[in-house]
């Protein structure tokens with residue numbers, strides 16, 4: 197048995213352990229176990245510094261999860277968009293392939309609480325139908341292995357899946373959606389990486405939410421993946437009392453770059469049954485983006501998105517940097533709230549735009565009106581072309 201498997205075996209997961217270790221009322225612990233079981237492995241448990249801290253909140257069951265039973269179970273409509281079991285096909289050229297129900301820990305905010313942890317709900321029996329679907333749908337060029345966590349599979353099982361996918365010519369890239377580098381970095385072994393690199397291009401999307409999750413162990417895991425040619429991206433979710441603070445997010449993003457993980461997405465939390473207590477306002481998200489853009493490397497800035505309820509997919513959000521736009525120019529503000537004008541050139545999409553050979557006067561009147569707000573300062577805008 198490998199170290200990571202031993203750590204899974206030593207996880208806290210029974211009602212008795214929840215009562216004893218975290219002082220949870222027995223009836224509540226039983227109800228929580230019924231709703232969405234616990235798994236807290238010794239590595240992740242060891243990152244907790246005090247009760248209620250950002251690590252604790254992510255893994256220790258709380259009574260409040262039982263309070264929003266009216267909320268939606270499958271907010272992203274993954275099941276409705278599942279043509280065969282184990283596959284969700286939402287976007288034209290990508291498919292989500294669920295290969296296991298198991299995870300290194302069971303995150304209390306999980307969007308797939310309805311399925312994760314239950315062997316019956318993501319069954320290996322469905323894999324054959326899923327492979328057939330992927331073989332027949334030649335438009336799919338990108339497959340994301342998820343679950344559960346695909347790195348809960350043994351190297352042998354995972355290799356069987358990768359080998360089969362690599363036989364499908366139209367599948368160009370394979371992504372592994374895994375929290376293992378964060379919650380159980382011992383899973384990222386040289387053997388695993390040696391196996392994975394036979395099936396490149398393979399990408400990993402992982403899920404760090406807080407700077408305390410960046411440890412010697414998780415740094416080693418991410419660097420090992422990078423050394424073996426696996427680009428690693430991070431998807432973070434903004435959550436109350438975990439990371440709803442611009443300084444925390446900035447520290448996390450900067451530290452991720454140091455361990456060669458590229459911040460990829462920052463999500464608003466989904467409207468998920470049993471996880472709504474983690475949700476924050478969109479304004480909080482905007483504030484975080486404002487605190488990053490211009491204040492740190494562009495590489496450290498993830499796409500800020502809402503995964504639209506009802507299966508609409510990821511929709512990007514940006515603070516409003518455009519103050520005015522017409523066919524001749526766009527008026528923008530920068531991260532310091534200073535205002536700039538950029539000539540909007542004529543081309544096939546904008547035949548009435550600025551044309552340097554003919555010469556045009558900028559529409560000073562309308563622009564001045566747009567930029568006369570007290571907070572802004574017009575720096576580049578008295579230019580009149582002839």
Ligand code: SF4
Pocket residue numbers: 298299300301302303305306307308312343344345375
């Ligand atoms: S690792 Fe991912 S799938 Fe598993 S419980 Fe956490 S969020 Fe859910």
